[in-house]
Amino acid sequence: MTTKKITFSSQTVSYYFDSSLDQLGQLTAPDNTFIITDENIYAKHARRFKNWRTIVLKAGEEFKVQATVDAIVEELIEAGADRKTFLVGVGGGVVTDITGYVASIYMRGIQVGFVPTTILAMVDASIGGKNGIDVGIYKNMVGLIRQPSFLLYDYSLLKSLPKEEWINGFAEIIKHACIKDAAMFGLLEQHKLSAFQKDKDLLNQLIQRNALLKSKVVQQDEFEQGDRKLLNFGHTLGHAIENSYELSHGQAVALGMVVAAALSAEYRKFKDVARVVDLIEKYGLPTFAAFDAAKAMQVMQSDKKRVKDVIHYVLLDKPGKGVVVPLSVQQIEPIVTRLSQPSNL
Amino acid sequence: MTTKKITFSSQTVSYYFDSSLDQLGQLTAPDNTFIITDENIYAKHARRFKNWRTIVLKAGEEFKVQATVDAIVEELIEAGADRKTFLVGVGGGVVTDITGYVASIYMRGIQVGFVPTTILAMVDASIGGKNGIDVGIYKNMVGLIRQPSFLLYDYSLLKSLPKEEWINGFAEIIKHACIKDAAMFGLLEQHKLSAFQKDKDLLNQLIQRNALLKSKVVQQDEFEQGDRKLLNFGHTLGHAIENSYELSHGQAVALGMVVAAALSAEYRKFKDVARVVDLIEKYGLPTFAAFDAAKAMQVMQSDKKRVKDVIHYVLLDKPGKGVVVPLSVQQIEPIVTRLSQPSNL
Structure with missing residues (x-):
């Protein structure tokens, strides 16, 4: 222990x-x-x-x-x-x-x-x-x-724990790697899910690393005035589609991370959309799905993280470096719409 | 202002x-x-x-x-x-x-x-x-x-505000005087309710004094580990009978203060039961009423302030000096029973 x-x-x-x-x-x-x-x-x-x-x-x-x-x-x-x-x-x-x-x-x-x-x-x-x-x-x-x-x-x-629940949890692990821990991003690229399921020490290290990573982000910003918002990476769209499509939380966040990566490419010159997409896929999570973009935008605007008409979206500058960027609905909508039709990626 | x-x-x-x-x-x-x-x-x-x-x-x-x-x-x-x-x-x-x-x-x-x-x-x-x-x-x-x-x-x-609501509020003002402010106890003995109703400056001073008295007690013990409990003077029994008898909060607290004063005489050698009773009466509040003592004891023991079988009762050492005393159910019950029959005071 x-x-x-x-x-x-x-x-x-x-x-x-x-x-x-x-x-x-x-x-x-x-x-x-x-x-x-x-x-x-x-x-x-x-x-x-x-x-x-x-x-x-x-x-x-x-x-x-x-x-x-x-x-x-x-x-x-x-x-x-x-x-x-x-x-x-x-x-x-x-x-x-x-x-x-x-x-x-x-x-x-x-x-x-x-x-x-x-x-x-x-x-x-x-x-x-x-x-x-x-x-x-x-x-x-x-x-x-x-x-x-x-x-x-x-x-x-x-x-x-059923396999789909392992996968569900790895969505948040990938999220942590994306926003704060480039080395863990690499570690996840190196291994695969079954290695963590079989090797208790490897799992224990990963769980600790993630639990402490999240704890320290929260500790520095317990009441979500700043850095804690990074933890919403993938969640803005994720929450908006999770309940409407009976997606697991992990699946919803995975789709949300892909959209956030695409927004990052558009507004932060993020170059590694493909690495993010590949990593999500590697751990058994979906990267594209058809959804009702107009409805998702509507729910997003009612989300409790919304302050008036600006959405504070978590984007990536690079793997391991998340950043909170205020985006207007007009900036977000075209990319959400594009990615809501899987053939358009 | x-x-x-x-x-x-x-x-x-x-x-x-x-x-x-x-x-x-x-x-x-x-x-x-x-x-x-x-x-x-x-x-x-x-x-x-x-x-x-x-x-x-x-x-x-x-x-x-x-x-x-x-x-x-x-x-x-x-x-x-x-x-x-x-x-x-x-x-x-x-x-x-x-x-x-x-x-x-x-x-x-x-x-x-x-x-x-x-x-x-x-x-x-x-x-x-x-x-x-x-x-x-x-x-x-x-x-x-x-x-x-x-x-x-x-x-x-x-x-x-109806007159009975003025009276209701003065129960808490008397409570504050009892537990923390001997000078205000004297002030209340000197004046009567109609003076505070007519004289806005006198009222403003009294309201400020009480609001700040309570605020400072709370400030020093925000999460009720110690001194804040003094504010429960009259409330242990008060809460237990308030809902069952359609008493106003002030009336219930007034009855509770009389019981607490009697308990203070019994367990703290408190000598001024009569002054407390007189002051409560002077401001139009009841000092005795028939109630079901067994039921009141039962509700008291379910009150959220209870920790196992001890009740932390607020008693008085003298007017203006409240003290929290752990009492057993056995210590409380005879006095509550006696005072639940008005003829027995």
């Missing part, structure tokens, strides 16, 4: 890499704690939840809504949860987002820790303190930024 | 005393702002809301619930509110609590200011950053601590 600590504005987060869910009792007492997980995780790892009071949610983004929050709050009240109660979210990003949100608002805030069970959650979703729920078609429209007390990494939980 | 600024952990709050709602445009631009108010305030002061986009809520604590939050969030989304949108809550504690809560969670937090329109909101409810909604019989079970950007005081809005 490797322990790291990173101090954010009002909370120090402890990271336990290469640890085990069986160690959770050393971090929080069972009689003071509720685990929140989903029915998929619970069914696959039921044995590991014995001795813990566990709230089991229905699985899936469609349950990341206020009704689920209401149900958890009622269950906590009925069980007598008080201000000293600790919540632990064991699951993917949906579970950690909901758990973090409930912990933020229950009795004006109780402690929370996360045990991410997907690559996506391990390198991205459970890190940085953003939590929230969806409202209608708008993702994370309601939520907060509040850091957990700890993140516990148990790679054995990945054994049950 | 008198301007004061108090800096909390992550926000400086500006206080504009003896100002006017007509000055709001100097603090936030109408095209970027939504006012949230209730139908009572809106009906009485409609003229003052022209030129402002206004969301009008149904009036009353029974609407301080998640359904109201859902409705406001939907209205903000439909109107295109973004991260730069400013919310201004104009109303009593229900309005400022809901407005503060929505501002905390909408798009992970947007700016908010308050224009309190009741004595209670001016001296207490709108100050200190606590916001929230009720869940079932539990008050403020869900919410956050987050400071507003400003508080604007317009005493002309009090013209339409």
Whole structure:
């Protein structure tokens, strides 16, 4: 096990890499704690939840809504949860987002820790303190930024993770490489997915590198006034098409990264669109898909990152160097439209 | 107008005393702002809301619930509110609590200011950053601590305030005097309610004194680890009986202060129960009422301030000196039971 600590504005987060869910009792007492997980995780790892009071949610983004929050709050009240109660979210990003949100608002805030069970959650979703729920078609429209007390990494939980979920998580790993880490961009070009799935040490190094990369970006800009926005690379368009086309988050971000790379070529003289496209493809992610460009533009303009008619788009100057550029709708639309018809790449 | 600024952990709050709602445009631009108010305030002061986009809520604590939050969030989304949108809550504690809560969670937090329109909101409810909604019989079970950007005081809005609401607010003023300000305790003994209603300068001084007293207590203990708990004087029992008996908040707190004074006599050798009772009576508040003591004890034990079986009760050593004392249920129950039968005082 490797322990790291990173101090954010009002909370120090402890990271336990290469640890085990069986160690959770050393971090929080069972009689003071509720685990929140989903029915998929619970069914696959039921044995590991014995001795813990566990709230089991229905699985899936469609349950990341206020009704689920209401149900958890009622269950906590009925069980007598008080201000000293600790919540632990064991699951993917949906579970950690909901758990973090409930912990933020229950009795004006109780402690929370996360045990991410997907690559996506391990390198991205459970890190940085953003939590929230969806409202209608708008993702994370309601939520907060509040850091957990700890993140516990148990790679054995990945054994049950379907391949498409590995791929999903690598979209964010590629994103991190694109915006901040040219060396990792090279490392990803060198290896392939199956190497990380087979070699636990290689995986552990990659997970740590990504978890700490994201944590440090967030640490320097916790409330998203500047550099944290880089983490939205691929997400502006990604979020706009994710819910409408039943794409996975990773697939949506992959398509968004291709569009962002094309915008970078247009407005930042970015020369490596092909390397970005190749890397995305190498890890099993889509690079082009037909979508309704007009509708995507409309949703993008309602996104919470929008400030009036300018969209702060994350572009690349080169692999490993992201930059936030204010673009007008008029600058974005032609390229989104072109790439929404796969034959036009 | 008198301007004061108090800096909390992550926000400086500006206080504009003896100002006017007509000055709001100097603090936030109408095209970027939504006012949230209730139908009572809106009906009485409609003229003052022209030129402002206004969301009008149904009036009353029974609407301080998640359904109201859902409705406001939907209205903000439909109107295109973004991260730069400013919310201004104009109303009593229900309005400022809901407005503060929505501002905390909408798009992970947007700016908010308050224009309190009741004595209670001016001296207490709108100050200190606590916001929230009720869940079932539990008050403020869900919410956050987050400071507003400003508080604007317009005493002309009090013209339409019913006398019982003046009395309601004076319960918190008496509370402040009891826990922190012996001189104000004396001042309140000297004057009577009608003097404050008639004399704007006297009122302005009293409001400022109370707003700043509470702000400073909160400033020193924003997240309620210690001294801020003093502000719960009268509220432990008060909250437990408020909803069950259709008491106003002030009436419930008044009854709670009498019980706390009696507990202080028992466990802190407090000698001035009679002065506290007399002062409460002088400002038109009840000092005894029949209530179901067993039920009140039960609700108290479910209150969010409870940590396991000890209740941190705010008692008095003398007028102007509050103290937090951990009491067991067994220590509290006999006195609550005795005072729940008015003939037994």
